[in-house]
Amino acid sequence: MIVEDGREVVIRVRGLAKSFGSHQIWESLDLDVYRGEILAIVGGSGQGKSVLMRVITGLVQPDAGIVTLFGIEEHALTPEARLAIEQRWGILFQDGALFSSLTVLQNIQVPMREHLDLPQSMMDDLAFLKLSMVGLPPEAAHKFPSELSGGMRKRAGLARALALDPEIVFLDEPTAGLDPIGATEFDHLIRKLQQTLGLTVYMVTHDLDTIFTVCDRVAVLADKKIVRTGSPAELQSKPDHPWIEEYFCGERARAASPAEERRVAG
Amino acid sequence: MLKRDNQFVLQTETEAPGFRVELRGTTFRLVATGAWTITEATVLDQELQRLKVPIPPSPDFTGEMDISGIAEIDTAGAWLLQRTAGAWQRGGLKTRYAGATDSFRILIEEVHRRGQAEKPDIDTVTPFKHFLETTKTSLAGIWRDTLALTSFLGEVSAASVRLIREPWRFRPVSFIHHLDHAGLRALPIIFLICFLIGAVVMQQGVVQLAYFGAEPMAVNMVAILSLREVGILLTSIMVAGRSGSAFTAEIGSMKMREEIDAMRTLGIDPMDTLVLPRVALGRRIAAAHLHGRHGRACRRRRHGLGHAGARPADLYRQAARDHQLSPFHGRHDQGAVRGRRHRAGRLSRGLRVAGSAESLGSHVTSAVVKAIFLVICIDGIFAMFLAGIGQ
Structure with a gap:
């Protein structure tokens, strides 16, 4: 376990480099994710925000660098240890990535079925519980993903990510494609679940409202590395970087802030 | 999961979960210890199921979850x-809780609140009713398919006629591309299959006809068999399986990603851009049939040599006569019709794919199966028709 400033570091990334063909996206990227925080990764298009999530979750191999998960270096993981770690995180992909041939309820039960040996009645009850926690009506349980709206698919995807009560959830653009009301509800949902379940949330986002409403810390990807981390308010008051200035002090950011009074009571 | 001291509990430090029930004064207490997490849930569930609900001797007894x-x-x-x-x-x-931290309390209250919701029942059907339902849906499906295929053929024909009036609508690049992919690149495998089947039939024919001393006739038999039936059928089936699945999958995934809708809104008719270049291929496929035939004819001759011991010149003469005798042109047209027909079936399948990966998969499968089925059906009808008109 890595402890820094009295907080546990659940994910530590050091010296990460990755290039696709001749295009190098990071040279040397460092990042820490602390237990219990909501961290937002922001950056311009093509800066590798989603790729970073994929590297941390082991879907993409980096060219160089070390990823440490729960104090264990990723490349040193045995297949069994990797399996154990995979049960400690949940991932919400951009469009939910629900299995289209299974109903919502079956989708939520997939991780339980795969990793544990629970009685069916208990899996049903737990899946309904998760469904209700993410704000879906019980009627949605027996629907197929293609019968759901985009917002409902995201919620169902989140319920599947939470199926095993993970310690970390990765959210890839959680509010993209939702209307402002739906997006605000989703922000509140994330904050509420984070408090209820004691989650660490790692999210890739573009949404300034989300950042100002729910995020504890923001990490900015630019110039092939993480150029700054800090609370949304800090970044807004002292940008110190042209991209951050444009992002946090631009027209849209002014509409989304002032941050403090809009924060969901934590 | 929530940890009691919230920050620093290593996985290995947590003890196995457990509980005991005790009576203290007028309070039944369930004292829970360890890690109550989903990984331990099965064991806990079994033990809790076995636990009897304490019966209070008087109303002032209370319960406590410690x-x-x-x-x-x-x-x-x-x-x-x-x-x-x-x-x-x-x-x-x-019953009340004791010893809960704030975060534990939030979670327990949330679970309590969420657990109140009613669960909808899933309709359970008896196997017999299920059987009737499936029969009904599949019969309706056959009817719907027939209608859809007919209307699709109509649309294709209308689009083809329009193409004659407005030839600039034709997409030569797309046509050549598909010509290469589904036509030219299919030739080696069709050639190989036809050759192998021809060889097998020849070999068997020679062996069987030897009983009657008619080995040289095996050449005629194979020539007629492959020119009239097997060659065309084989080629059709190969093409249906090979490029049919590819077309359905390609157009189906375009439909899934709304590319077809995008085309329509941009004023591009998917009929012109996607369907016609592929349907035009039907004609090319007819040519592939021809190719298959010739391929087999050559092999057959060579093969026949070894087995029947006939003189090469005779065999060539025989085969040449077969070619003239065979209803060559009629058959060629038949191949073309068939090619178009199964192609159309597949394309209409592609356009009907709905939303999910499973839907795509099932449509691809059913496109190939139905294409092969149609090919064989139409083959039978034509065989009877041609025999009827004395060909």
Whole structure:
């Protein structure tokens, strides 16, 4: 376990480099994710925000660098240890990535079925519980993903990510494609679940409202590395970087802030 | 999962979960310890199921869930506790929690609140009713398919006629591309299959005809067999399987990603851009049939040599006569019609793919199966028709 400033570091990334063909996206990227925080990764298009999530979750191999998960270096993981770690995180992909041939309820039960040996009645009850926690009506349980709206698919995807009560959830653009009301509800949902379940949330986002409403810390990807981390308010008051200035002090950011009074009571 | 001291509990430090029930004064206490998490839920569930609900001797007895010994808890653990507390409550014991941290309390309250929701029933059907339902849907499906295919053929024909009037609508690049992919690149495999089947039939024919001393006739037999039936059928089936699945998958995935809708809104008719270049291929496929035939004819001759011991010149003469005798042109047209027909079936399938990966998969399969089925059906009809008109 890595402890820094009295907080546990659940994910530590050091010296990460990755290039696709001749295009190098990071040279040397460092990042820490602390237990219990909501961290937002922001950056311009093509800066590798989603790729970073994929590297941390082991879907993409980096060219160089070390990823440490729960104090264990990723490349040193045995297949069994990797399996154990995979049960400690949940991932919400951009469009939910629900299995289209299974109903919502079956989708939520997939991780339980795969990793544990629970009685069916208990899996049903737990899946309904998760469904209700993410704000879906019980009627949605027996629907197929293609019968759901985009917002409902995201919620169902989140319920599947939470199926095993993970310690970390990765959210890839959680509010993209939702209307402002739906997006605000989703922000509140994330904050509420984070408090209820004691989650660490790692999210890739573009949404300034989300950042100002729910995020504890923001990490900015630019110039092939993480150029700054800090609370949304800090970044807004002292940008110190042209991209951050444009992002946090631009027209849209002014509409989304002032941050403090809009924060969901934590 | 939530940890009692919230920050620093290593996985290995947590003890195995457990509980005991005791009576202290007028309070039944369930004292829970260890990690109440989903990984331990099966064992806990079994033990809690076995636990009898205490029967209060008098109404002033109460229940208590003492969770001060719980180091970790998650939704599953909270749900188990809540289920037990609910059972006690229903049994007449007023039950409360003791020793919960703030975060534990939030979780337990949330689980309690969420657990109230009614669950919808899934309609269960008897096997017999299910059988009737499936029969009904598949019969309706056949009818719907027939209608859809007919209307699609109509659309294709209308588009083809329009193409004659407005030839600039034709997409030569797309046509050549598909010509290469589904036509030219299919030739080697069609050639190989036809050759192998021809060789097998020849070999068997020679062996069987030897009983009558008619080995040289094996050449005629194979020539007629492959020119009239097997060659065309084989080529059709190969093409249906090979490029048919590819077309359905390609157009189907375009439909899924709304590319077809995008085309329509941009004023591009998917008929012109996607369907016609592929349907025009039907004609090319007819040419592939021809190719298959010739391929087999050559091999057959060479093969026949070894087996029947005939003179090469005779065999060539025989085969040449077969070519003239065979209803060459009629058959060629038949091949063309068939090619178009199964192609159209597949394309209409592609356009009907709806939303999911499973839907795509099932449409691809059914496109190929139906294409092969149609090919064989039409082959039978043509065989009877041509025999009827004396060809």
